[in-house]
Amino acid sequence: MGPxxxxxxxxITLQVNGEKYTLSVDHRTTLLDALxxxxxxxxxxxxxxxxxxxxxxxxxxxxRAVSCLQLAVAAEGREITTIEGLADGERLHPVQxxxxxxxxxxxxxxxxxxxxxxxxxxEEHAAGWPSAATDDVRPEAGVPELTAEEIRERMSGNLxxxxxxxxxxxxxxxxxxxxxxxx
Amino acid sequence: xxxxxxxxxxxxxxxxxxxxxxxxxxxxxxxARYAAEIPFTGLAHGWLVLSTVARGRIRAVDADxxxxxPGVLAVLHHGNAPRxxxxxxxxxxxxxxxxxxxxxxxxxxxxxxxxxxxxxxxxQAREAADTLAVRYDEEPHDIAFSAARPDAYxxxxxxxxxxxxxxxxxxxxxxxxVVDEEYTTPEEHHSAMEPHAATARWDGGRLEVVDSNxxxxxxxxxxxxxxxxxxxxxxxxxxxVGGGFGSKGVRAQQVAAAMAASVLGRPVRxxxxxRQVFSLTGYRSPTAQRIRLGADAGGRLRVLEHRSWNQTSxxxxxxxxxxxxxxxxxxxxxxRTSQEVVxxxxxxxxxxxxPGEAPGxxxxxxxxxxxxxxxxxxxxxxxxxxxxxTGPVSGLPFAGRNLAACFREGARRFGxxxxxxxxxVRRDGRWLLGTGTAAxxxxxxxxxxxxxxxxxxxxxxxxxxxxxxxxxxARTALTLxxxxxxxxxxxxxxxxxxxxxxxxxxxxGGSMGTRSWSWAVTExxxxxxxxxxxxxxxxxxxxxxxxxxxxxxxxxARKERHSFGAQFAEVAVDVATGEVRVRxxxxxxxxxxxxxxxxxRSQLIGGxxxxxxxxxxxxxxxxxxxxxxxxADLAGYHVATHADVPRIEADWVDDTDPDDPVGIKGIxxxxxxxxxxxxxxxxWHATGVRHRALPIRPDRVLTGGTAGV
Numbered sequence: 001m002g003p004x005x006x007x008x009x010x011x012i013t014l015q016v017n018g019e020k021y022t023l024s025v026d027h028r029t030t031l032l033d034a035l036x037x038x039x040x041x042x043x044x045x046x047x048x049x050x051x052x053x054x055x056x057x058x059x060x061x062x063x064r065a066v067s068c069l070q071l072a073v074a075a076e077g078r079e080i081t082t083i084e085g086l087a088d089g090e091r092l093h094p095v096q097x098x099x100x101x102x103x104x105x106x107x108x109x110x111x112x113x114x115x116x117x118x119x120x121x122x123e124e125h126a127a128g129w130p131s132a133a134t135d136d137v138r139p140e141a142g143v144p145e146l147t148a149e150e151i152r153e154r155m156s157g158n159l160x161x162x163x164x165x166x167x168x169x170x171x172x173x174x175x176x177x178x179x180x181x182x183x
Numbered sequence: 184x185x186x187x188x189x190x191x192x193x194x195x196x197x198x199x200x201x202x203x204x205x206x207x208x209x210x211x212x213x214x215a216r217y218a219a220e221i222p223f224t225g226l227a228h229g230w231l232v233l234s235t236v237a238r239g240r241i242r243a244v245d246a247d248x249x250x251x252x253p254g255v256l257a258v259l260h261h262g263n264a265p266r267x268x269x270x271x272x273x274x275x276x277x278x279x280x281x282x283x284x285x286x287x288x289x290x291x292x293x294x295x296x297x298x299x300x301x302x303x304x305x306x307q308a309r310e311a312a313d314t315l316a317v318r319y320d321e322e323p324h325d326i327a328f329s330a331a332r333p334d335a336y337x338x339x340x341x342x343x344x345x346x347x348x349x350x351x352x353x354x355x356x357x358x359x360x361v362v363d364e365e366y367t368t369p370e371e372h373h374s375a376m377e378p379h380a381a382t383a384r385w386d387g388g389r390l391e392v393v394d395s396n397x398x399x400x401x402x403x404x405x406x407x408x409x410x411x412x413x414x415x416x417x418x419x420x421x422x423x424v425g426g427g428f429g430s431k432g433v434r435a436q437q438v439a440a441a442m443a444a445s446v447l448g449r450p451v452r453x454x455x456x457x458r459q460v461f462s463l464t465g466y467r468s469p470t471a472q473r474i475r476l477g478a479d480a481g482g483r484l485r486v487l488e489h490r491s492w493n494q495t496s497x498x499x500x501x502x503x504x505x506x507x508x509x510x511x512x513x514x515x516x517x518x519r520t521s522q523e524v525v526x527x528x529x530x531x532x533x534x535x536x537x538p539g540e541a542p543g544x545x546x547x548x549x550x551x552x553x554x555x556x557x558x559x560x561x562x563x564x565x566x567x568x569x570x571x572x573t574g575p576v577s578g579l580p581f582a583g584r585n586l587a588a589c590f591r592e593g594a595r596r597f598g599x600x601x602x603x604x605x606x607x608v609r610r611d612g613r614w615l616l617g618t619g620t621a622a623x624x625x626x627x628x629x630x631x632x633x634x635x636x637x638x639x640x641x642x643x644x645x646x647x648x649x650x651x652x653x654x655x656x657a658r659t660a661l662t663l664x665x666x667x668x669x670x671x672x673x674x675x676x677x678x679x680x681x682x683x684x685x686x687x688x689x690x691x692g693g694s695m696g697t698r699s700w701s702w703a704v705t706e707x708x709x710x711x712x713x714x715x716x717x718x719x720x721x722x723x724x725x726x727x728x729x730x731x732x733x734x735x736x737x738x739x740a741r742k743e744r745h746s747f748g749a750q751f752a753e754v755a756v757d758v759a760t761g762e763v764r765v766r767x768x769x770x771x772x773x774x775x776x777x778x779x780x781x782x783x784r785s786q787l788i789g790g791x792x793x794x795x796x797x798x799x800x801x802x803x804x805x806x807x808x809x810x811x812x813x814x815a816d817l818a819g820y821h822v823a824t825h826a827d828v829p830r831i832e833a834d835w836v837d838d839t840d841p842d843d844p845v846g847i848k849g850i851x852x853x854x855x856x857x858x859x860x861x862x863x864x865x866x867w868h869a870t871g872v873r874h875r876a877l878p879i880r881p882d883r884v885l886t887g888g889t890a891g892v
Contacts, residue, residue: 008253028306037305042220043213045425047376048457052817055376083213096211100203103785107654108210109376109425115211133826152825159817161376161426162654163792164785165828183830 012076016041017085025072032056034072035082043083043112047159054158057113058082064120066157083112086119095119095175104171106162114158118172121154122146125176146178197663197673198845201781205659205678206423206652215423218395219380219454226382227256229443229453230308231435232298232315233462234290237324237810238528241288244298245316252314254307257446260298260317261285265442271408274401274690275432279531280498281463282433283409285442290319291498292530293811294462299439301451324528324810328494330365330471335492335523340502342522342539346510346576349517351475354486358477362553366474366546366875369802371467373535374822377425378460383440384450390417392437397427398690400649403683405433406441422681427653427691429534430464461815465533466803468493468503472546477517482558482565484515487575489547495524499531504539508547508856511624511745512586514575528810534692536793537852540625541859545797545877548621548860553873562620562864563590563599563749574743582742583848585773586622588836589749593620593771596832597751606871607889614755614764615889619864621857623748627698627775627840627849630689631733634703636665636711637725643675645725646707650680650700651691655851656782657700663778664701664845668708686729694746694849697778698840699732705844706730739842746774746853750791750861756869758889761881763866765795768831770858773838775848783850787833790854796823798859799878 013022014031016039023038032049035041035058044067047055051069058067059081086093095118098104105111125146130137133153134144144150151169160168173182209215234241246258264285269278280286284296297317302308337344355361381394390412396402399419407414424431436453443451455463470493477486491505506520535541555562567587573580594600602618603609609616634648646665652658658678666673679685689699707730714726751769756762770791777783800821804813813819833854839846859877867873871890874883 026304026306028310033305036220040222041213042216045217045377046219046454047378048817050457050816050818052457053376083211087212092208092211099211100207103203103781105207105210105654106656106782106785106789107376107424107426108206108215109217111210112213148830152828155825157824159376159822159824161374161428161822162785163789163796163823163828165792165823165825166788166831167785169825 016080029072031070031072031075032067055110055113057116098171098175102167102171104168110160117158122176145181148182197666217423221393223450225449227301227451228305228308229299229301230312232312234295234297236319236321237293239290239319239321242318242320249311249315252311254303255311257301267409284435296435301443326810330492332525335525337523338502342504345521347519351488351517351519354517355477358485359480360478360557362476366472368470368542368877370469371801373428373430375426378455379436380454381437381440382452383444392419394421395424396421396431397651399683400687401690419683424653428536435463458815467535468532470542474550476554482560486517487515488519490521492523494527496531501532505543507539508544510576513569514571537855540856544857545859552864579743582744585838586747589771593749597769613757615869617865617869618753619861621750621860623857624745625853627744628695629736630699632688632699632703633686633731634707635729636707637727639725640721646678647685649685649688653691660697660778665704668705694851698847701845702732703730746848748772750857752861752865754865761884770833772835774850775840776846787854788831791858793855794858798862
């Protein structure tokens with residue numbers, strides 16, 4: 001008798017949108033596939049499955065991450081927020097409402113990732129994080145103005161093939177209360 | 184029972200007013216389910232295996248190791264797959280054999296589907312697919328596309344291969360000014376954000392497919408033909424579609440899923456990986472184009488010759504109809520156009536947003552800018568001097584041609600009058616600045632469609648039509664059209680699309696969807712109002728009428744029917760780094776009556792965004808040695824992202840098609856037409872250098888440098 005085969009599955013608990021889910025997953029299962037195939041949270045989209053398009057963006061402990069490059073087993077203990085967890089009951093998150101009102105989408109497939117990314121962008125900006133579009137990155141320079149250029153730079157990990165970028169940028173600016181700066 | 188409304192509840196027009204998408208809430212909350220997201224009990228997962236050679240025969244598929252892996256249920260390949268019918272002519276012609284999977288041992292291109300591995304989970308299927316040993320007898324392949332190929336031949340596609348009048352050579356000899364240049368565009372990919380996905384289930388002799396496509400009755404009819412079924416035994420549902428752009432018809436995933444579901448007797452889902460999308464779902468062929476223009480000193484054309492070449496596969500003949508714009512935009516005594524193809528060991532190309540017009544307008548509208556430069560005439564004035572009275576090739580009247588109005592309005596808003604025509608004289612720090620313009624045109628038409636319209640007992644209305652909303656806003660547009668046709672408010676109209684059970688309808692393609700479906704909805708509404716006027720009460724099941732526009736569309740007078748537009752771009756070019764940045768764009772369109780300004784603007788801007796992407800980024804490159812792509816993914820194949828896209832404005836002038844019941848033309852494709860040329864012309868204006876090969880990559884800008892700056 002040889003050694004026992006290494007286990008291929010583990011029981012894990014994922015905390016998603018404030019709820020705890022316990023499930024047994026194949027170790028190869030990505031967080032994206034666990035959400036979509038196991039928890040039936042299909043709002044998170046699979047556009048490329050290799051970290052290049054941003055459609056699968058979720059919030060991990062409040063920071064954006066592409067869930068296709070996370071193994072589900074490694075997401076244990078993290079607070080996961082998906083597109084399904086943003087609205088407050090019937091009341092849409094301000095970013096969702098701005099996308100709806102300003103037509104910040106067309107086919108809608110990149111939209112959950114764009115929205116999750118935008119929610120984090122607004123927080124990152126408010127926390128004073130600079131981007132490659134920030135002129136003065138010294139800490140004493142304070143929070144940079146959230147211009148259209150800043151939004152475009154910070155959102156560039158999220159592809160939209162329908163070409164809805166113009167209204168997405170407007171929607172992010174509106175949700176951030178930065179419409180004047182982002183003209 | 185309730186009493187039928189004897190008078191419409193609201194008579195004010197909804198068409199022409201901005202409405203957010205009726206499915207918008209579902210899309211921003213993640214509730215909208217796309218093809219791979221509909222739950223099925225007992226679902227198995229299929230993973231396609233594609234050829235690693237570009238030409239040859241499959242010697243053997245050794246499935247033993249794969250079948251021995253946990254969870255693996257079946258391996259389908261040419262040696263054991265069900266036989267399909269492939270010698271039929273479908274709604275849009277003969278099928279592309281790339282979709283008719285596993286029928287023989289020949290491999291006509293790299294990335295040809297050779298097997299499907301089915302397992303209990305996607306992880307198991309993927310591992311087994313990687314394990315599958317496929318051995319080939321490889322043969323030398325040829326993927327070298329060029330216009331100089333002696334084996335190029337003219338093909339009549341949806342338009343004639345050749346049109347010809349007058350004497351081109353004599354005209355050129357007699358012309359004061361001649362432009363004679365070659366232009367090239369690369370292989371480009373649709374890259375819809377949602378990869379193709381299908382789930383198939385058999386119930387007795389009936390096939391049900393949940394799919395992502397541009398026409399559910401189209402896919403239904405193709406699958407029925409392939410599997411030798413009556414169309415009534417096939418149902419295709421495709422409610423939300425994550426982009427299509429021409430790539431989402433019958434593809435390997437539906438056929439492979441249906442085969443596997445029949446073999447296993449349980450539902451099977453096949454989702455393409457992003458890399459597989461690059462070889463299985465079509466693409467825009469590279470083009471080589473030669474344009475010869477001859478004009479008098481005042482810029483009036485004596486000669487227009489536009490020749491175009493594209494590649495196609497050895498198994499399917501596809502013509503990229505790049506001569507289209509030349510046949511519509513400008514006339515000349517000597518007018519000659521041709522479209523030829525070269526057959527190579529490459530995947531089959533297909534329609535991609537503005538097929539023909541997108542690459543064709545790049546060449547033609549670049550050449551027109553060169554003619555304007557040589558004549559010393561403003562590019563807009565040159566175009567206005569060459570406005571034809573009737574169709575240059577057909578001689579038919581135009582059903583509305585407001586191109587001149589687009590240029591005038593665009594010039595006013597863009598500030599064109601202040602433009603210094605000299606190239607290479609504007610600087611902003613390290614940037615050279617330039618502006619450019621180009622004309623756009625795209626054919627409009629209508630395809631026969633049926634619609635069912637129900638007056639419900641509660642006073643609301645339900646429209647059922649096998650339309651596809653691939654992001655166009657079709658659901659919302661049809662809601663507004665139906666509301667006006669019924670004389671009611673949009674809130675009282677429910678539109679259901681994406682189900683072949685609703686009856687035959689035109690596809691979301693050719694910029695014809697909304698027009699074709701609106702026609703059917705309008706016809707049904709007219710009949711329903713007549714019925715309601717006669718019947719006092721609506722029974723619990725409602726009153727349903729059906730329309731069919733086959734006859735009405737067949738009776739349409741022959742005219743030159745097109746949407747038009749004027750594109751404007753401002754660019755900044757850093758010749759030290761080769762970087763080109765688009766600073767602003769404006770497009771003014773004459774595209775018929777605009778049903779929903781909110782979503783129409785999005786669609787036109789989307790097309791213009793594609794123009795930026797086409798001009799500066801997109802290029803799929805094949806390795807001559809392997810015949811396969813380098814970097815077939817969204818890192819290797821660049822599409823424009825947020826940081827590439829400036830503020831873009833799209834607007835329109837009053838326009839209509841007088842023969843359409845709603846006045847609609849079409850807006851899905853005209854937005855990309857001419858956009859790349861406007862950018863290339865702006866790059867010339869910035870640098871003094873013509874870029875006749877797309878995309879205008881940094882290395883090309885560096886090599887090109889500046890001329891006389």
